[in-house]
Amino acid sequence: MDVDTVQLDQGSGGRATHELVEGLFVSAFRNEYLEEMNDSALVSVGPGRVAVTTDSYVVDPIVFPGGNIGSLAVHGTINDLAMRGATPLYLTAGFIIEEGLSLETLRMIVLSMAEAAIEAGVFIVAGDTKVVHRGKADKIFINTSGIGIVPDGIDISGRNARAGDVVLINGTIGDHGMAVLCKREGLAFENEIRSDSAALNRLVHSMLEVFPGIHVLRDPTRGGVATTLNEIASQSAAGIRLFEEALPVRDDVAGACEILGLDPLYVANEGKLLACVPPDAEEPLLRVMRAHPLGRQACRIGEVVEHDAGRVFLRTRIGGHRLVDMLRGEQLPRIC
Numbered sequence: 001m002d003v004d005t006v007q008l009d010q011g012s013g014g015r016a017t018h019e020l021v022e023g024l025f026v027s028a029f030r031n032e033y034l035e036e037m038n039d040s041a042l043v044s045v046g047p048g049r050v051a052v053t054t055d056s057y058v059v060d061p062i063v064f065p066g067g068n069i070g071s072l073a074v075h076g077t078i079n080d081l082a083m084r085g086a087t088p089l090y091l092t093a094g095f096i097i098e099e100g101l102s103l104e105t106l107r108m109i110v111l112s113m114a115e116a117a118i119e120a121g122v123f124i125v126a127g128d129t130k131v132v133h134r135g136k137a138d139k140i141f142i143n144t145s146g147i148g149i150v151p152d153g154i155d156i157s158g159r160n161a162r163a164g165d166v167v168l169i170n171g172t173i174g175d176h177g178m179a180v181l182c183k184r185e186g187l188a189f190e191n192e193i194r195s196d197s198a199a200l201n202r203l204v205h206s207m208l209e210v211f212p213g214i215h216v217l218r219d220p221t222r223g224g225v226a227t228t229l230n231e232i233a234s235q236s237a238a239g240i241r242l243f244e245e246a247l248p249v250r251d252d253v254a255g256a257c258e259i260l261g262l263d264p265l266y267v268a269n270e271g272k273l274l275a276c277v278p279p280d281a282e283e284p285l286l287r288v289m290r291a292h293p294l295g296r297q298a299c300r301i302g303e304v305v306e307h308d309a310g311r312v313f314l315r316t317r318i319g320g321h322r323l324v325d326m327l328r329g330e331q332l333p334r335i336c
Contacts, residue, residue: 003103006100006103009131028110029110034126050147051146051147053077053145055143056143057072057142062105064179066179066197067112067197070142071113072195072197073144074120074124075197076144076270078122078200079271081147082199083218086149087149088147092125096130097131098132101140105139154208162215165276166304167240168275168289168299169275169299170200170292171196171272171296172249172253173224173265173267175253176195176197176271180268181332195271196271206292211284215276215278216236216275219269224265226312229302229312232274233312236304239307240304241305241315242314246299253267268336276304
């Protein structure tokens, strides 16, 4: 490619498109399935149930402390599969690129996707590339789909929370949303806030080895922990009580939220999971979570209760209770 920016003809389906696809995408994502260059990939999925998911990423800015739109797309799709107990196997990637995007930036995004996929042990087996006129998109949008296998005997769903369950999380909340927002708004703090974007499939695998009877796993992305727990409470027709003193929030994230008038409970995460499990599974799961790099700060933050079905409450540090409602409106647009 003898140009420095993406050109319209690179999305036309002709020679320029083939040069871009083969010179960048196939080169970065190279594997036996992709190299066949057919209209669809033929893959083996083995025994068990098939989990399928898809998501689109429009984050602004496209590069932020701790990641970029490419690594985020891979991590987010893998995590959606992992939250059903699936072993992620294959991804597809669709790119909508604005004319004029720096090819250096595109290459960096693609290589970060390749690195994220390799680290998670998945293959990017198919894709699509479109280029639109300047001003008709915002640099780059990415759609990813994922396929994974759920072993027999695993039944993880948002409808499975039961009274008496404890609610676990694998680390601090609000990191991704505040990293993106601070970068977008040009806010600087003494310590740079970095996104927690990460693939959680290996952590989930370790958890299931210790206790395959996990009731619920969810990743609290848009809308944060508060909205995700409200979804679980609604699906399970159960109440959930959080403990304010147990909520893990980094000091810099808490400070940024206070300055901006935001509640960390509603700020997006991209490398965190919530687990609802029976109380006798709490200690063994916390041990295995804390032994994993992505779970060193794992802790219990709440419990599932019989009363107040479909609602989430927070027990404050002084012993009071307040309703934690689902997020209304778009608190932080273009966050993933």
